[in-house]
Amino acid sequence: MPIVINLDVELAKRKMSVTDLATAIDLAVANVSILKNGRAKAIRFTTLDAICEALGCQPGDILSYVPDE
Template identity: 60%
Template structure:
């Protein structure tokens, strides 16, 4: 996948635990884990907005585009 979620990095910088973040976001630990491990296929803008508010960051601090060689082969 070409979009990498650096949520764990931002959480470490802000010294917030998964339990605390999931409670503040209002999502389950399982769904937070899916985001943290780059297994999510999508993220709602409302969730991204809440993450940015809670972690005091910008979307670009959480999401990163990395060129995927496999994607180029399929074009």
């Protein structure tokens, strides 16, 4: 899949756990874990907004496009 989710990298930079982020954005830990592990098929803009606010980052820090070869 050409869209890569870098949530694990952003969490590591801030020494933040999945549980910490889930609590901060009021989302289930399982759902944040699905995002972090790159298994999500979609993400709501409200969720992306909440993640960016909690981590102090831009959407481009979390999502990137890597074309298939």
